[in-house]
Structures are given as C-alpha cells and as structure tokens.
Amino acid sequence: MKKLSVVILTAVLLLAGPSLRLASAGDIITQDSGEKSGNITVGYDAGVAYTVTIPASVTFTDSEKRIERPLQVNNIVLNEGSTLSVNIASANHFKMTHGEGYIEYSLLVNSNAVPKEDSFNVLKVAAGDKSGWAILEFVTDLNTEYATYAGSYTDTLTFTVTIN
Amino acid sequence: MRRKSRVFLLLIILFLLLLLVIAGILAVHRAWCDRNRIEIPGPVDGAGGGVDLVIDPNAEEDSRHENSADAEQGVVIAGRESMVVSANKREAAVDFFNPEENARFYYLTFELRLYGGDGQDYEVLYTSGLVEPGKHIYRITLSRSLEKGVYEAVIHVQPYRMNEEKTPTNNADMKIRLIVN
Numbered sequence: 260m261k262k263l264s265v266v267i268l269t270a271v272l273l274l275a276g277p278s279l280r281l282a283s284a285g286d287i288i289t290q291d292s293g294e295k296s297g298n299i300t301v302g303y304d305a306g307v308a309y310t311v312t313i314p315a316s317v318t319f320t321d322s323e324k325r326i327e328r329p330l331q332v333n334n335i336v337l338n339e340g341s342t343l344s345v346n347i348a349s350a351n352h353f354k355m356t357h358g359e360g361y362i363e364y365s366l367l368v369n370s371n372a373v374p375k376e377d378s379f380n381v382l383k384v385a386a387g388d389k390s391g392w393a394i395l396e397f398v399t400d401l402n403t404e405y406a407t408y409a410g411s412y413t414d415t416l417t418f419t420v421t422i423n
Numbered sequence: 424m425r426r427k428s429r430v431f432l433l434l435i436i437l438f439l440l441l442l443l444v445i446a447g448i449l450a451v452h453r454a455w456c457d458r459n460r461i462e463i464p465g466p467v468d469g470a471g472g473g474v475d476l477v478i479d480p481n482a483e484e485d486s487r488h489e490n491s492a493d494a495e496q497g498v499v500i501a502g503r504e505s506m507v508v509s510a511n512k513r514e515a516a517v518d519f520f521n522p523e524e525n526a527r528f529y530y531l532t533f534e535l536r537l538y539g540g541d542g543q544d545y546e547v548l549y550t551s552g553l554v555e556p557g558k559h560i561y562r563i564t565l566s567r568s569l570e571k572g573v574y575e576a577v578i579h580v581q582p583y584r585m586n587e588e589k590t591p592t593n594n595a596d597m598k599i600r601l602i603v604n
Contacts, residue, residue, distance in 0.1 A: 306503060306504070306505075307503060307504035307505070308501070308502065308503050308504075309501075309502050310499055310500065310501050310502070310522065311499075311500050311502060311595060312497040312498065312499050312500075312524075313497055313498050313500065313593055313594075313595055314497050314498075314593060315496070315497060315498050315528070315529065315582060315584070315592035315593060316592050316593060328495070328497070329497065330497075331497070337504075338504075415591070415593060415594065416593040416594075417593070417594050417595065417596055418593065418594070418595045418596070419595070419596040419597075419598065420502050420595065420596070420597050420598065421598045422504045422598070
C-alpha cells in the first residue's frame with residue numbers, strides 16, 4: 260500500500276511539475292502583465308516583372324502554309340496605372356530571304372491582318388492583369404516567283420516588350 | 424482384348440489432340456509473320472513472283488520537321504522594368520537567367536544595350552555567352568562605367584536551339600530604365 264502511494268505521488272508530481280515550475284521560476288506577475296499588442300512590418304518590395312513566351316520559329320511546308328503560334332505574357336507585376344506592350348518587328352519586312360531571293364508571308368493577330376510596318380503592337384496588358392496573350396497566325400502562299408535559288412528562306416522576328 | 428482396344432483408342436485420341444495443338448501453334452506463327460510482311464507485286468505477267476520484305480526497324484519519323492510538338496515549345500524569357508548599377512564602376516550585380524521552362528530546348532544569350540537620344544543607335548555594354556536553362560548570371564563587368572543618371576537601355580535576349588548547330592531563333596528586346604546611382 261505504501262509503495263502504491265509512492266508511485267501515485269511520483270506520477271502526480273511528474274505530470275504537474277511543469278505547471279508548478281512556471282509559477283515558481285521567478286516569473287514576475289504584476290498588474291501590468293495584461294494583454295499587450297504591437298506592430299511589426301512584414302514587407303516585400305515586389306519589383307516590376309513578367310515572363311514573356313515568344314514563338315521560337317515557324318517553318319512552312321507545302322502542306323502547312325498557315326501556322327498558328329501563341330504569344331503569352333505571364334506572372335505580370337506592374338506599377339499601378341502602367342501598361343505592358345509587346346511589338347513585333349521583322350528583320351526583312353515579312354519576307355523570308357535567301358541571298359537576293361525572297362518569299363513573302365503575312366501575319367494575322369487574333370485573326371486580324373496586321374500592316375507590314377517596321378514595328379507594330381500585337382499585345383497590351385494593363386496593370387492588375389496577371390497575364391495576356393495573342394494568337395499569331397503566319398500565312399504564305401509559298402509563291403516562288405522571286406525565289407532565285409534553292410535553299411532555306413528565313414526571316415527573324417524581334418518581340419519588343421515595353422512598360423509605360 | 425476389350426481392354427487392349429480401349430488403350431489403343433485412347434492413344435489415337437491423344438495423337439489427334441497433339442496434332443491439333445501443333446496445327447494451332449503453326450497457324451499463330453504464320454499469322455504473326457504475315458503481319459510483318461509486305462509483298463511487292465511482281466511483273467504483270469507474273470514472272471518472278473513477289474519479294475518478301477519486313478519493316479526496317481531503323482526507319483523513324485522525320486526529326487527535321489520544325490513544326491513538331493517539341494519545336495512548337497515557345498521560348499520563355501523573364502523581364503524587368505529597370506536595372507540598377509553603381510556610378511563610376513564597371514562591376515554590376517544583375518540577374519540574367521534562363522528559365523527552367525526552356526530545358527531541353529533553348530540556350531539564351533543576353534546583351535545590355537545603351538541607347539542614344541535618337542532611339543536607333545546603341546552601344547553594347549555587356550554580352551553574355553550561352554546560358555543554360557535554370558542558370559543565372561549574377562555579376563557582370565560592363566564595357567565602361569557610367570555617370571549617375573537614368574538611361575534608356577534594352578536587354579536583348581537571343582535564344583539558340585540546343586542542337587549541334589545552335590540555330591538562332593526569333594528574339595526579344597526588353598526595354599528597361601538603367602538606373603545609375
């Protein structure tokens with residue numbers, strides 16, 4: 260019976276020990292120790308940023324004279340009131356060239372034909388939108404009237420991204 | 424006597440069953456062979472007969488086809504609106520990087536161009552080598568230091584296919600404000 264009492268007492272002390280220690284470890288409890296509040300600043304300076312996905316290349320064949328490619332801008336973070344624009348410029352004014360020969364092609368953006376200017380706008384995204392896209396459609400009749408030599412006829416497009 | 428004829432009958436049945444199994448195996452084998460055979464018709468008069476050919480396992484799809492699903496993968500390029508460098512110092516901290524999305528497809532190169540007042544002529548301040556997907560360039564050395572001010576600049580990004588020829592693709596110009604302080 261004595262042993263049992265010792266065991267029970269030890270168990271009680273072990274379980275209650277932590278709470279007893281809190282009260283006896285010298286914590287100062289005063290009338291001021293009521294609920295406190297304060298502020299800390301958690302911040303992150305989000306810089307203006309985005310990712311643009313441009314079509315790498317387009318290759319026409321006799322069976323593929325009309326090819327669609329997406330242009331996408333994602334993860335957009337802009338300053339309030341600003342706009343992100345994407346313009347396209349063709350190195351050879353929308354002609355695939357090989358030496359002095361060329362084969363013409365044209366571009367439609369979201370099904371609308373675009374003028375063959377030096378640079379024209381194909382996409383605009385306003386601040387607040389997280390993404391934007393356009394469908395670029397490359398079209399040619401592969402007319403070889405001005406293709407002087409056999410070989411690979413190419414053009415290069417530059418996509419210019421501006422934030423205003 | 425009756426028992427002897429029973430045994431004989433059983434042997435015949437077993438023999439017939441064995442024949443059936445062998446015939447089945449031969450039929451399956453022939454059907455399998457026929458599936459992999461192309462018969463080239465012989466001359467019209469039938470002289471010479473047909474020639475048996477099998478599909479060449481080395482023949483494969485046209486890998487040069489640029490519009491294949493892999494080649495349709497666009498190039499992903501990360502952009503910013505501005506970049507800050509220290510005045511009168513050629514060393515600069517930047518973050519030019521090739522996103523992971525371009526893995527297996529494209530290397531990127533970066534060129535920092537400083538534009539003049541006319542917006543046409545530019546001076547190249549820095550040109551990188553090929554940057555692999557997932558890799559960053561954090562420190563660069565400019566071709567010259569700059570005075571304090573805000574300049575119109577462009578980060579010209581030229582992707583290259585990850586093939587033997589490293590073929591250049593369409594490219595991107597990111598207009599930025601180059602802040603020198």
